[in-house]
Amino acid sequence: MAATVKQTFQHLWALQQLDTELRTLSDKLSQIPGRVNDLKKAAAAIKTELDQAKGAIIEHKVQYKLSEVELKSAEEKVTGYSVQLYSAKTNEQYKAFLKEIETQKKIKSGVEDRMIVLMEETEALDRKVRENEKNSAELDVETVRKVQMLESEQQELEAAIATRREQREATAAVVPADLLKRYERVRANKGGIAVATVRKERCSGCMSPIPAQLILEVDRQDHLYLCEACGRILIVAQE
Numbered sequence: 188m189a190a191t192v193k194q195t196f197q198h199l200w201a202l203q204q205l206d207t208e209l210r211t212l213s214d215k216l217s218q219i220p221g222r223v224n225d226l227k228k229a230a231a232a233i234k235t236e237l238d239q240a241k242g243a244i245i246e247h248k249v250q251y252k253l254s255e256v257e258l259k260s261a262e263e264k265v266t267g268y269s270v271q272l273y274s275a276k277t278n279e280q281y282k283a284f285l286k287e288i289e290t291q292k293k294i295k296s297g298v299e300d301r302m303i304v305l306m307e308e309t310e311a312l313d314r315k316v317r318e319n320e321k322n323s324a325e326l327d328v329e330t331v332r333k334v335q336m337l338e339s340e341q342q343e344l345e346a347a348i349a350t351r352r353e354q355r356e357a358t359a360a361v362v363p364a365d366l367l368k369r370y371e372r373v374r375a376n377k378g379g380i381a382v383a384t385v386r387k388e389r390c391s392g393c394m395s396p397i398p399a400q401l402i403l404e405v406d407r408q409d410h411l412y413l414c415e416a417c418g419r420i421l422i423v424a425q426e
């Protein structure tokens with residue numbers, strides 16, 4: 188038994204709803220790999236930062252050890268020149284030793300300043316590492332949880348898409364072939380929307396006014412009409 192025009196309206200409307208839903212679901216599905224990737228990247232970034240801070244601490248400790256050696260050497264030189272000072276034979280020698288002592292003291296003070304900076308920086312890095320380790324661990328847990336959620340969302344979306352595809356196939360099967368062809372063509376050309384309703388005397392697809400006579404004809408549901416402006420299939424609103 189051939190479907191009435193009214194039934195065809197309902198089928199077209201259902202088809203349009205299913206296609207719109209399928210598009211939304213597919214869009215959501217296609218975004219999931221990117222979202223998973225972003226989460227993993229964020230977790231990896233904090234780990235990289237952590238590793239860099241750890242590397243900087245090691246480097247600071249090496250520099251500190253080297254400074255200790257430098258400091259000791261300057262101290263020994265100060266001691267050495269101080270002893271020599273008393274055995275200076277001439278005034279010039281005495282002055283030269285004094286100058287050396289002064290130089291070594293300056294070196295010593297410079298090294299000490301550097302060591303303080305190194306120590307402060309190391310402490311700051313230690314704090315950062317501790318903080319980042321905590322954050323990184325928390326983020327890892329959070330990331331695993333979020334990725335799992337996205338994976339189950341993906342499964343749900345795939346299942347929903349499969350169901351709607353089946354429904355779509357069944358619905359498309361009862362729409363007359365030539366009409367279905369038109370539907371597909373308009374849908375491809377008009378941003379996925381092939382079926383429009385008359386709303387406030389306008390086409391819901393393109394907002395063009397619809398002549399009063401045409402509205403009456405569409406309302407009778409005994410014939411199919413197209414919007415003259417956009418070519419969409421005009422049906423009575425199915426609420």
Ligand SMILES: [Zn+2]
Binds near residue numbers: 390392395414418419
């Ligand atoms: Zn239109």
